[in-house]
Amino acid sequence: MSKGLLIVLSGPSGVGKGTVCTALRSRVPELVYSVSATTRSPRLGEVNGVNYFFKSREQFMDMIENDQLLEYAEYVGNYYGTPRDFVEETLATGRDIILEIEVQGALKVKEKFPDGIFVFLMPPSLDELKDRIQGRGTESQATIDHRMSVAVDEINLLQHYDYAVVNDEINLACERIQSIIIAEHCKVRK
């Protein structure tokens, strides 16, 4: 039995990572989804081990200390991270696992897991990305400009990734990622 692959799906904020990841999971049900650990409280309907691994702040600090997270970050007062055990146990059973994560987090995962397949989801164009960022709501021009400049900085990190997949259409993006997974399984490891 060959080992599974860790597929890291990343890309700038607003590019549609979440949507593509959800569509991909429904097309490829055998693809395991990397469940994050978090210190935030469960919301109504969220299930421990499915949506998140819910942890106390103390438990989370222990995980950091014992190098049990491939990456972590603080966001609005709560911690979020990728448990290493869950990823490694899945791979050991020969199953592939997908991790959807923002660009900085992906680069941290790469340090600890250089054998991962790093896929960067690209907007069809910067204009398109701007439309998507603007279309989200009623943000100020300053906020939109800031988010665009962050996105451009993130796109400049593309060189650290293995693959660039244009998200022009969800089905096409999914097909490209499925092709990448099939091709990686055919790769001759040297």
Next chain:
Amino acid sequence: MSKGLLIVLSGPSGVGKGTVCTALRSRVPELVYSVSATTRSPRLGEVNGVNYFFKSREQFMDMIENDQLLEYAEYVGNYYGTPRDFVEETLATGRDIILEIEVQGALKVKEKFPDGIFVFLMPPSLDELKDRIQGRGTESQATIDHRMSVAVDEINLLQHYDYAVVNDEINLACERIQSIIIAEHCKVRK
């Protein structure tokens, strides 16, 4: 426009390279087929530039001398080779080109064209390969043993290839090769 890819499809004798290549070309009509040059005479119905580029011995020797062949070999008194110009002109227009070739020839192509995508078609098992080699006709046991030992030597050259595709079923093998082509087009070139 991005440059096209040279896909080199190889594998041991008897593995089904020709069948898979034909099936792939009918599934992917935009994939250009690398036409070989040869000094042998055209057979009934063969068209110059479609089945082969038919050359005189003198023309062929000139091509060798002027480094116009990515590889060549003599077989039963005739020369066969892969014209470099046809490959390079196709790639320059952004189209992908597939070259179906035996293992030694593929390794020669790799020396001159390291950017090619080298795909090794594998038999599902050695027993299966033996069945296919035996199934071809009425060859002697000595011939079959010799061909099997050549095939095993060829399989040991797998390490020089980028991808190994198992030819368990033609449609599956074609899908894997199509996935490899899609994935390679998504690759971030560093």
